[in-house]
Amino acid sequence: MLGISQSRSTIFVTGGAGFIGSAVIRHLLDTTDVSIVNIDKLTYASNLHSIPQAAAQSERYRLSKTDICDGEALRALFAQYRPQGVIHLAAESHVDRSIDGPQDFISTNINGTFMLLQEALRHWRTLSAAERSAFRLLHVSTDEVFGSLGPDGAFTETSPYAPNSPYSASKAASDHLVRAWCETYELPCLISNCSNNYGPYQFPEKLIPHMIIKALAEEPLPVYGDGQNIRDWLYVEDHARALYMILTQGRIGQTYNVGGRNERTNLDVVETLCALLDRLQPSNRGGRRRLISFVTDRPGHDRRYAIDASKLERELGWTAMENFDSGLEKTVRWYLANAPWWQSIRTAGYEAERLGLGRAPKA
Ligand code: NAD
Numbered sequence: 001m002l003g004i005s006q007s008r009s010t011i012f013v014t015g016g017a018g019f020i021g022s023a024v025i026r027h028l029l030d031t032t033d034v035s036i037v038n039i040d041k042l043t044y045a046s047n048l049h050s051i052p053q054a055a056a057q058s059e060r061y062r063l064s065k066t067d068i069c070d071g072e073a074l075r076a077l078f079a080q081y082r083p084q085g086v087i088h089l090a091a092e093s094h095v096d097r098s099i100d101g102p103q104d105f106i107s108t109n110i111n112g113t114f115m116l117l118q119e120a121l122r123h124w125r126t127l128s129a130a131e132r133s134a135f136r137l138l139h140v141s142t143d144e145v146f147g148s149l150g151p152d153g154a155f156t157e158t159s160p161y162a163p164n165s166p167y168s169a170s171k172a173a174s175d176h177l178v179r180a181w182c183e184t185y186e187l188p189c190l191i192s193n194c195s196n197n198y199g200p201y202q203f204p205e206k207l208i209p210h211m212i213i214k215a216l217a218e219e220p221l222p223v224y225g226d227g228q229n230i231r232d233w234l235y236v237e238d239h240a241r242a243l244y245m246i247l248t249q250g251r252i253g254q255t256y257n258v259g260g261r262n263e264r265t266n267l268d269v270v271e272t273l274c275a276l277l278d279r280l281q282p283s284n285r286g287g288r289r290r291l292i293s294f295v296t297d298r299p300g301h302d303r304r305y306a307i308d309a310s311k312l313e314r315e316l317g318w319t320a321m322e323n324f325d326s327g328l329e330k331t332v333r334w335y336l337a338n339a340p341w342w343q344s345i346r347t348a349g350y351e352a353e354r355l356g357l358g359r360a361p362k363a
Helices: 019-031 071-081 095-100 103-124 129-134 166-185 207-216 236-249 266-280 310-316 324-337 339-347
Strands: 010-014 035-040 061-065 085-088 136-142 189-194 196-198 221-224 230-235 255-258 263-265 292-295
Touching: 010 019, 010 071, 019 035, 019 236, 035 071, 061 071, 071 103, 085 103, 085 236, 095 103, 095 166, 103 136, 103 166, 136 166, 136 236, 166 189, 189 236, 196 207, 196 236, 196 324, 207 221, 207 266, 207 324, 221 266, 230 236, 230 266, 230 324, 236 255, 236 310, 255 310, 263 266, 266 292, 266 324, 324 339
Parallel strands: 010 035, 010 085, 035 061, 085 136, 136 189, 189 255, 196 230, 221 292
Antiparallel strands: 230 263
8 A cells, every 4th residue: 555545645636626626625515534735716616505514523634725826825735744745636627608708718727736846846856765666647638638429439648639729738737747747757657548537526617517507597508509419428426436546556657537427418417407407306387308499609619528437446446436327316316415516616706697608718
């Protein structure tokens, strides 16, 4: 067993106040003894209420409001906490926002990753030989770096990179930096590329919460284009489990694809959500499918993603515990039971307007 998973270990989680990062921290607090430092700039996408265990686990959990582009601040954190591992999730993550304003994506996803690598390397070089060999940095990336698939096949770890959006291009660039820091400087890094996540605590701009909240408000459900774009969905807690396994058991320098083999068209997803809501919280105005409306497509909208996760399953024994039906029902039940969580995001000013038409890209 690596030193990383021992009880006195400290793990940095960047972006731990976001959707997947908070799931990772909940998983670490609930199932391990490690200590966690959550390094997060606290952008619009963050929510500290997404880690309800934090207060009760205060001896194992620290929050540092830090921008990963701030090298000096990162250096001070590495010197103070001397972590055994880093799970790097901090990023700008919404494709539509990257079309309207790519600058923040270049800054955080590329320059921020560069800063983190530099400071992790500086820290790693101060460690003893045994500590250096136990240290790991896991960079969390997306299947979108591989571009769009035709009707058949799935992305593997050797699929060529072909990013199509400013978001996926910035993630692809960061993947290459991580690879280079591992090859050139021997910093012990791993990369994971995951399919679309869904589940509790997801910011309402993403497809599934966006549709749940609109349907509950009896508002039109805007499906992009013809609704036939296909995504491969993974329940976020399955992803969090995979990330800790990769960090502690993965092979240095390797990439692992993470996915749940749950391909669905966007229209299928929205229709399934309507059916679930009709069953769990019927509307007196009738079935929610009547709310579906087709709107102008996203520019450069990738047609299909699918992930082959067999390397992760074979090498580390990971399997997804939720299938799409069970995970989606859990998710809908969570949004119904936790309205204050998402209503407070609306109250704080999020307006759920249409983004990403690329009419007037800002810097
Ligand atoms: P998110 O947008 O919900 O959260 C991102 C977090 O990063 C937020 O808490 C934000 O405050 C923080 N952050 C942003 N810029 C920062 C900066 N400069 N310094 C420090 N913190 C900063 O994103 P998510 O959906 O949880 O995604 C997490 C990671 O997983 C991202 O790297 C994303 O590319 C990757 N990923 C996401 C998905 C998905 O379906 N959501 C799929 C595969 C991979």
